[in-house]
Amino acid sequence: MTDSSYLTSHDGLTLPAVGFGTYQLKGEAGVGSILDAIDVGYRLLDSAFNYENEGTVGEAVRRTGVPREELIVTSKLPGRHHAYELATQSIAESVFRTGLGYLDLHLIHWPNPKVGKYMEAWRAMIDAREAGLVRHIGVCNFEPEHLETLMAETGVLPSVNQIEVHPYFPNLEAIAWNRDHGIITEGWSPLGRGTQLLQEPVIVGIAERLGSDPAAVVLAWHRAHGVLPLPKSGNRERQLANLATSLVLSDDDLTQIATLARPDGRTTGQDPLTWEEF
Ligand SMILES: NC(=O)c1ccc[n+]([C@@H]2O[C@H](COP(=O)([O-])OP(=O)(O)OC[C@H]3O[C@@H](n4cnc5c(N)ncnc54)[C@H](OP(=O)(O)O)[C@@H]3O)[C@@H](O)[C@H]2O)c1
Numbered sequence: 330m331t332d333s334s335y336l337t338s339h340d341g342l343t344l345p346a347v348g349f350g351t352y353q354l355k356g357e358a359g360v361g362s363i364l365d366a367i368d369v370g371y372r373l374l375d376s377a378f379n380y381e382n383e384g385t386v387g388e389a390v391r392r393t394g395v396p397r398e399e400l401i402v403t404s405k406l407p408g409r410h411h412a413y414e415l416a417t418q419s420i421a422e423s424v425f426r427t428g429l430g431y432l433d434l435h436l437i438h439w440p441n442p443k444v445g446k447y448m449e450a451w452r453a454m455i456d457a458r459e460a461g462l463v464r465h466i467g468v469c470n471f472e473p474e475h476l477e478t479l480m481a482e483t484g485v486l487p488s489v490n491q492i493e494v495h496p497y498f499p500n501l502e503a504i505a506w507n508r509d510h511g512i513i514t515e516g517w518s519p520l521g522r523g524t525q526l527l528q529e530p531v532i533v534g535i536a537e538r539l540g541s542d543p544a545a546v547v548l549a550w551h552r553a554h555g556v557l558p559l560p561k562s563g564n565r566e567r568q569l570a571n572l573a574t575s576l577v578l579s580d581d582d583l584t585q586i587a588t589l590a591r592p593d594g595r596t597t598g599q600d601p602l603t604w605e606e607f
Contacts, residue, residue: 334346334574336513336555336557337513338465338488338489338511338512338513339486339488339510339511339512340465340488340511342434342465342488342489342513344373344401344489344513344515344557345371345372345373345401345557346552346557346574347371347373347548347557347558347559347560347571347572347574348371348373348374348375348401348403348515348557348558348559349363349366349371349373349374349375349559349560349561349568350375350517350519350559350560350561351363351374351375351376351380351382351385351386351561352377352380352382352561353380353561353563354382354385354561354563355380355381355382355385356385358563359382359385359389360385360388360389360392362562362563362568363385363386363389364389364392364393365565365568366562366568367389367390367393367395367400368393369565369568369569369572370569370572371568371572372395372399372400372401373400373401373403373557373559374386374389374390374400374401374402374403375403375491375515375559376402376403376404376405376427377404377405377407377438378404378405378406378407378410378419378422378423378426378438379405379407379438379606383404383423383426383427384426384427384428386402386404386427387402387426387427387428387429388428390402390427390429391428391429397429400433401433401434402427402429402432402433402434403432403433403434403435403436404423404427404432404434404435404436405435405436405437405438405469406419406420406423406435406436406437406438406450406453406454407419407438407606407607408438408439408441408444408605408606408607409607410450411437411441411444411446411447411449411450412446412449412450413449413450413452413453416449416450416453416454417453417456417457420435420453420454420457420462420463421457421462423435424462424463431461431462431463431464432462432463432464433463433464433465434463434464434465434466434467434488434489435454435457435463435465435466435467436466436467436468436469436487436489436491437450437451437454437467437468437469437471438469438470438606439469439470439601439604439605439606440468440470440471440472440475440601441604441605441606441607442475442601442602443603443605444605447468447471447475447478447479448478448479448482448483451466451468451479451482451483451485452483454466455483455485465488465489466485466487466488467487467488467489467490467491467512467513468487468489468490468491469490469491469492469517470491470492470493470599470601470604471487471490471492471601472503472601472602473502473503473506475601476490476506476510476512486510486511486512487512488512488513489512489513489514489515490503490507490512490513490514490515491514491515491516491517491559492504492514492515492516492517492601493516493517493518493595493596493599494514494516494517494519494551494554494556494558495516495518495519495520495521495526495547495551495594495596496521496526496529496532496547496550496586496587496589496590497521497526497589497590497591497594497595497596498590498591498594498595498596499554499587499590499594501554504554504555504556508555513557514555514556514557515556515557515558515559516551516556516557516558516559517559518596519547519548519551519556519558519559519560520544520547520548520558520560520571521547521596522596523544524596526543526547526589527543527544527547528543529543529589531585531586531588531589532546532547532586532589534585535578535582535585535586539576541576542570544560544567544570544571545570545571545573545576546576546578546582546586548560548571548574548576549576549577549578550578550582550583550586552574553577553578553583
């Protein structure tokens, strides 16, 4: 990596330092919010089959004046479609829903290890990439043991692993594993869903000292750990604030923020080793 505003994976996928989360952005209002996000500068859009908004994202991409090739449109394969044939159909359906002809990045949404079919899903993803339906493939919520299995059985590692990351749940071991294997870590719920995290005295204190705002401090913490955060906001001003990437934290700031980590820090308690999402 030579430019701190971009991250590059082992297979040459280059992504911007911040992406845009779209969970709950749907319909005409959702298109408007996504158009605002593109207008203020976001180029990576994160969607999912299960968010039921691939059509909304696709519509915004068609309406914006930003050239298609400058945008990275992401979606995700749901757990109920892991079996190979279902996965193959599901990926095509996601592409149809966007109306864009291809996806830039498609991710397996959850490993669902108790079901044990994520290898079938991964083979369908590899084949969809070869068929040109998706340009790059990756996963979400995969622990190192799941990634080892992908590697052992197919020799293909994901370009991206999108996992829960925020100061309450830093997930540093998973980030390090991804980094050591050239996998870009995207951070979901990077602002801890905009709840108590942004009122934490540690975060507010650093923001006041730096003349910044709490969300910007949290997103600078992500960058300091080499994570690409995906903040969601339906509000243009907050979208813009979340995109400001110039703030740099000191080692002392990072040490203070590290005190917020806690064993039960996941926002919704979804442990990928046991969580089943269909
Ligand atoms: N792969 C997965 O399993 C997975 C799971 C969860 C999420 N995700 C992805 O990650 C994205 C982000 O996660 P998330 O939506 O759960 O949570 P988030 O981005 O951590 O937080 C979003 C919340 O924070 C508020 N917010 C945004 N910017 C703010 C700011 N500058 N100041 C104060 N509040 C602010 C938003 O409200 P306003 O909209 O009113 O600004 C919204 O309520 C999702 O949209 C989705 O794309 C993936």
